[in-house]
Amino acid sequence: KAGVTQTPRYLIKTRGQQVTLSCSPISGHRSVSWYQQTPGQGLQFLFEYFSETQRNKGNFPGRFSGRQFSNSRSEMNVSTLELGDSALYLCASSLGSGRDTQYFGPGTRLTVL
Amino acid sequence: GENVEQHPSTLSVQEGDSAVIKCTYSDSASNYFPWYKQELGKRPQLIIDIRSNVGEKKDQRIAVTLNKTAKHFSLHITETQPEDSAVYFCAALISSGSARQLTFGSGTQLTVLP
Numbered sequence: 739k740a741g742v743t744q745t746p747r748y749l750i751k752t753r754g755q756q757v758t759l760s761c762s763p764i765s766g767h768r769s770v771s772w773y774q775q776t777p778g779q780g781l782q783f784l785f786e787y788f789s790e791t792q793r794n795k796g797n798f799p800g801r802f803s804g805r806q807f808s809n810s811r812s813e814m815n816v817s818t819l820e821l822g823d824s825a826l827y828l829c830a831s832s833l834g835s836g837r838d839t840q841y842f843g844p845g846t847r848l849t850v851l
Numbered sequence: 852g853e854n855v856e857q858h859p860s861t862l863s864v865q866e867g868d869s870a871v872i873k874c875t876y877s878d879s880a881s882n883y884f885p886w887y888k889q890e891l892g893k894r895p896q897l898i899i900d901i902r903s904n905v906g907e908k909k910d911q912r913i914a915v916t917l918n919k920t921a922k923h924f925s926l927h928i929t930e931t932q933p934e935d936s937a938v939y940f941c942a943a944l945i946s947s948g949s950a951r952q953l954t955f956g957s958g959t960q961l962t963v964l965p
Contacts, residue, residue, distance in 0.1 A: 771953070781895075781940060781955040794950035828894065839885065840953060842894040 740765065742831050742843035750849045756817040759846045763810050763831030769793075770812040771840060772804060775826040784827075787812050788834050816848075824850045855943050857956025864931050865964050872959045874941035875923040883944040884917060884924050885953070890937045898939075899926070931963045 743762045751757050763770050772784040783796040787806035804814040810831075816823055826847050830840035857874045864870050874884075885900035901908045901915045901924065908915050912931075917924040924943075928935055941956040 773955075780957045783952050783954065786950075786952065794947060794952050796947075796952070839897055839900065841897070842887075844894050 742829060742841055744827075744829055744843040744846050746846060747844065748847045748849075750851065751819050752851050753819055753821060755819050756815065757819060757848060758813055758815045759827055759829075759848075761812045761814075761829035761831075761843055763812070763829075764841055767831035767833055767841075768810055769832045769834035770806060770810065771830045771832070772812070772814050773828045773830065774798075775828055775845070776824075781828070784814065819850045821850050824848060855941060855945070855954050855956045857941050857959060859959060860957065861960045861962070863962045863964060866931060866933060868931055870926075870928045870931055870935070870961055870963075872926045872939055872941065872961070873923060874925070874943070874956050875921075876943040876945065876954075877922065878943065878945040879919075879922065880946050881922075881943045884915070885942050886915060886926050887940045887942065887955075888937045889940065889958075895940060928961075931961075933963050933965050936961055936963045 745760045769788045771786040774782045785804050786794040790806045801817045806812045826845045828842050828845045830842045832838045832840045855876045882903035886898050887895035888898045889895040899910050899913050899915050901917050912929045914927040938958045938960050940958050942953045944951050945954040
């Protein structure tokens with residue numbers, strides 16, 4: 739099976755702009771989770787989608803949002819970008835039972851200038 | 852909130868020696884504990900996981916032990932090789948309101964010296 743894919747791989751934006759990142763899970767996986775990875779904060783959970791519904795959300799401001807489509811592909815959106823949003827954004831897919839393995843995509847490196 | 856603490860943050864060992872990384876968690880309901888390896892510029896990759904109904908699991912040179920009473924689990928790598936050099940993350944499935952989420956430790960940079 740093909741692995742988790744993310745597009746784009748790199749993005750450069752300026753403060754105040756918005757950005758949309760995309761994640762395609764492994765075929766058959768219904769759950770997609772998003773994480774923010776920074777050198778200082780490690781891997782921080784953003785949210786999880788399962789069957790087009792947000793099942794869980796981390797402690798991030800409302801500027802961070804997401805959605806999932808019927809084919810399980812997911813997008814996350816960050817509005818009004820701030821310098822501190824510069825990070826590697828990783829998505830991970832799983833079957834969705836809650837205790838099953840999460841497989842990570844390669845990530846999208848977002849730089850906010 | 853519930854969290855996962857990981858130690859040490861950096862670890863250097865000689866090739867052939869063993870490496871041990873330890874994590875503690877706070878949610879007594881946690882029942883799934885994966886370990887991920889992340890090489891520079893690459894995605895985190897699952898290397899081993901353990902569920903709360905077992906105390907130890909091995910896969911070749913890698914083993915994980917779990918002590919549910921003390922709420923800690925450890926990664927053991929034996930006969931380390933230079934290609935084991937990477938950042939290792941532990942994680943625990945932790946309750947968050949009515950949902951559960953994987954919460955990660957802060958990572959351990961392992962360097963295997965030739």
